[in-house]
Amino acid sequence: MQPFDFSGATAVVLGGATGLGRAMAEGLAAHGATVCVVSRSIDKAKATADVIAEENGGRCWPWIADAASEASINRLGDVLSERCGGRLNIAINSAGINTRNPIEKITLEEFESIQRTNITGAFLFSKAMLPLFEAAGWGRLINITSIFASRSFPGRTSYASSKGALLQLTRTLAIEWAGKNITVNAISPGPFVTEMTRPLLDNKEAYDKFCEHVPMRRFAEPHEVIPACLFLASPASSYVTGADILVDGGWTAT
Numbered sequence: 001m002q003p004f005d006f007s008g009a010t011a012v013v014l015g016g017a018t019g020l021g022r023a024m025a026e027g028l029a030a031h032g033a034t035v036c037v038v039s040r041s042i043d044k045a046k047a048t049a050d051v052i053a054e055e056n057g058g059r060c061w062p063w064i065a066d067a068a069s070e071a072s073i074n075r076l077g078d079v080l081s082e083r084c085g086g087r088l089n090i091a092i093n094s095a096g097i098n099t100r101n102p103i104e105k106i107t108l109e110e111f112e113s114i115q116r117t118n119i120t121g122a123f124l125f126s127k128a129m130l131p132l133f134e135a136a137g138w139g140r141l142i143n144i145t146s147i148f149a150s151r152s153f154p155g156r157t158s159y160a161s162s163k164g165a166l167l168q169l170t171r172t173l174a175i176e177w178a179g180k181n182i183t184v185n186a187i188s189p190g191p192f193v194t195e196m197t198r199p200l201l202d203n204k205e206a207y208d209k210f211c212e213h214v215p216m217r218r219f220a221e222p223h224e225v226i227p228a229c230l231f232l233a234s235p236a237s238s239y240v241t242g243a244d245i246l247v248d249g250g251w252t253a254t
């Protein structure tokens with residue numbers, strides 16, 4: 001058995017046009033999967049999907065969806081069903097937004113907008129993917145949580161609470177779907193070089209201070225998330241569900 005051969009498998013990456021989502025879409029396509037890259041912008045989705053398709057025999061296509069909209073996520077489910085013959089094997093939720101603010105400066109609207117994308121969106125996405133996994137006979141749902149699901153800093157009320165909830169959604173669905181041949185796991189990244197960490201990357205003092213929490217003393221490159229994704233998406237992880245793979249340079253070991 002070749003554990004990382006995804007020939008014939010179908011996959012979707014919500015938040016797949018940029019950052020970690022894009023890296024995972026590239027990794028899956030490079031190992032044989034046909035991948036749908038989803039963004040809120042069809043131009044961004046198309047730009048990424050075109051590059052991945054060009055490098056991987058056309059096995060990538062774009063779609064537009066907003067995790068915060070039930071209608072939009074349900075439409076994504078319908079389109080995936082049409083395009084993938086009613087079945088889907090691998091769904092990755094890499095959609096996420098972050099704000100940094102002390103609680104006295106967070107409006108209810110701001111707090112709710114983070115929860116809407118990071119946790120309500122994950123709920124909607126999971127629900128829409130279930131019938132497609134069931135039709136396929138096996139499924140792999142992977143949620144990109146964060147080190148902030150289990151660690152926190154001042155000013156991260158909105159983000160950390162949403163990621164903690166996402167980890168518990170992952171564990172609960174893992175139990176609920178355990179008899180369906182569908183695994184549900186999380187990847188908790190430490191700091192990575194993406195647009196989300198741009199405020200730290202652009203400020204050397206803040207970057208160095210953040211790195212003091214990380215034994216490896218650096219941010220990871222996006223490609224460093226791919227092996228965890230391939231493992232959780234593959235038959236090699238057939239008995240792994242409800243797990244959280246920490247790709248964090250050792251942060252949680254401290």
Ligand SMILES: NC(=O)c1ccc[n+]([C@@H]2O[C@H](COP(=O)([O-])OP(=O)(O)OC[C@H]3O[C@@H](n4cnc5c(N)ncnc54)[C@H](OP(=O)(O)O)[C@@H]3O)[C@@H](O)[C@H]2O)c1
Pocket residue numbers: 014015016017018019020021038039040041044065066067068093094095096097098117121144145146147188189190191192193194195196197
């Ligand atoms: N970078 C890090 O250090 C780090 C650490 C821990 C966890 N994470 C998590 O990793 C995931 C990916 O982040 P990233 O670092 O790769 O940053 P990123 O490049 O900013 O990616 C975030 C992605 O979320 C998508 N997104 C945001 N709101 C959305 C919505 N309402 N509907 C659909 N998609 C939405 C964006 O897609 P469009 O803008 O194209 O629509 C974008 O592709 C996030 O969940 C983040 O919380 C990142």
